[in-house]
Amino acid sequence: MVSTRTPGFSRPRGRFTGRSRTPAPQPVGPPSRPDRPLRGLVSRAVPRQRRENTFPPTAARTDPARLASLRSVQLLGCAVAAGWAAAFPLVSDLPNQRVWGIIAAPAYALAGLLCLILPRRFAARSAAAVALLGAVVVPLALLAVQGRHQSEVMVVERSAHLLLTTGSAYLQHPVVVTDYNPYLPAMSLFGMPRQLLGSGDAFTRVAGDARIWFALTFFACLLASWGLLRPSRDRAPLLPLAVLTASPLIALALVVGGVDLPLIGVCCLAMALAERDRTVAAGLVLALACTLKWTAWPALPVAVLLLWRLYGRRPAARTGLIAVGTSLAVLLPSVLTRAAELREQVVLFPLGMTAIRTPAGSPLPGKVLAGFGPTGHTVSLTLMTLGGVAVAIWLLARPPVTATGAADLLAAGLAIAFMLAPAGRFGYLALPAVLVIWPRLAARRWSNRPAAVVRRRPEQPDRPERPEPALPRG
Secondary structure, three states, rough: OOOOOOOOOOOOOOOOOOOOOOOOOOOOOOOOOOOOOOOOOOOOOOOOOHHHHHOOOHHHHHOHHHHHOOHHHHHHHHHHHHHHHHHHHHHHOOOHHHHHHHHHHHHHHHHHHHHHOOOOOOHHHHHHHHHHHHHHEEEEEEHHHHHOOOHHHHHHHHHHHHHHHHHHOOOOOOOOHHOOOOOOOOOHHHHHHHHHHHHOHHHHHHOOHHHHHHHHHHHHHHHHHHHOOOOOOOOOHHHHHHHHHHHHHHHHHHHHHOOOOOHHHHHHHHHHHHHHOOHHHHHHHHHHHHOHHHOOOHHHHHHHHHHHHEEEEEEEHHHHHHHHHHHHHHHHHHHHHHHHHHHHHHHHHHOOOOOOOOOOOOOOOHHHOOOOOOOHHHHHHHHHHHHHHHHHHHHHHOOOOOOHHHHHHHHHHHHHHHHOOOOOOOOHHHHHHHHHHHHHHHHHOOOOOHHHHHOOOOOOOOOOOOOOOOOOOO
């Protein structure tokens, strides 16, 4: 066979179209605008991490902690807290509350002074430590060693004793106010340390105090919800938790009673678990909330609707079934054996519908209306029911899509109930207040809408240059 190849000519590799492969002449001199790449291209001189940092997330720009870091806000908070605590020795008729005010007011004033004179990087932590020590630790230790507390602590510890001895947490024939137990059976668990440790010496009096276990449950639930809602682990919740605990909203309740603290923490944790699709854990936590106080029952439909909106019907139904089934397993023995006592002490007594009226009373609208007699009492209950229906319609019309939104709905319903109930206290408002504040601090955003996701064009990998075919010379 005769070869047709021309001597000295090699066939080019790749596709040959006959066009010239001579490289284009390069311009002489520096390029114009070297710092401005062409539109549609990504400058390779900018590292990837730097390019991503030029698009900060929306949540980082609306961090609620930035407002709290202002020195003026810190001074205002300390001044309000000091004035609030100083009013208790003057207007309160409860000795334990007066003791708290006498100790806490100077601590808040000193915390404000530290915010004013210390450098910014030390001021917040030092003020929080002083306020926590003076408003919580010292008065709580003093009252616990002396065995002094409000009546609800005694009621919880006695219910644990009754549960161990009689099988029921309720007295059959209550005679005085302290004989009534307005809590559901699971609240008796916080009185069990007193039954196990007794009250012989100072250590057992403090370790067995129900207030200690109220506070520990509160802290544990808030820390867990912070870990679930925090978008990153760049900041520990110690300072926000210390500030919240040292505030008069929580400090007074923790020192003198604290019976609502575990309910606050459990509700916050339930909303966080629902947002993260932890269906089993959310169901169990909701069951705990629903067996502590009946005022926590609205948390169940709110969390279920949050799960349904985010993850569908099956996770929502799973959480609801777990919560309802566990709650029934806890409540059913008391319902079957002490139905009359349960109805009278848990439902009618807090609503002011028994012969012995609850001592809970603050100049709230519902309490003022109930003071006008049976007609005012009926109007108060009617307004409370209408408020609950309005919140339910709001919940069905606009189901929440975040834990913050769910907490807002729950807080709105509870605030309306506490404001319009025939018997209520200012201390009850700590539950809706923490529900509004804590999820926002954890999620680092004010809005209850989901954080906006910044979508970027995926970077194209550098394609290897195709080798140019070898052209014949001459």
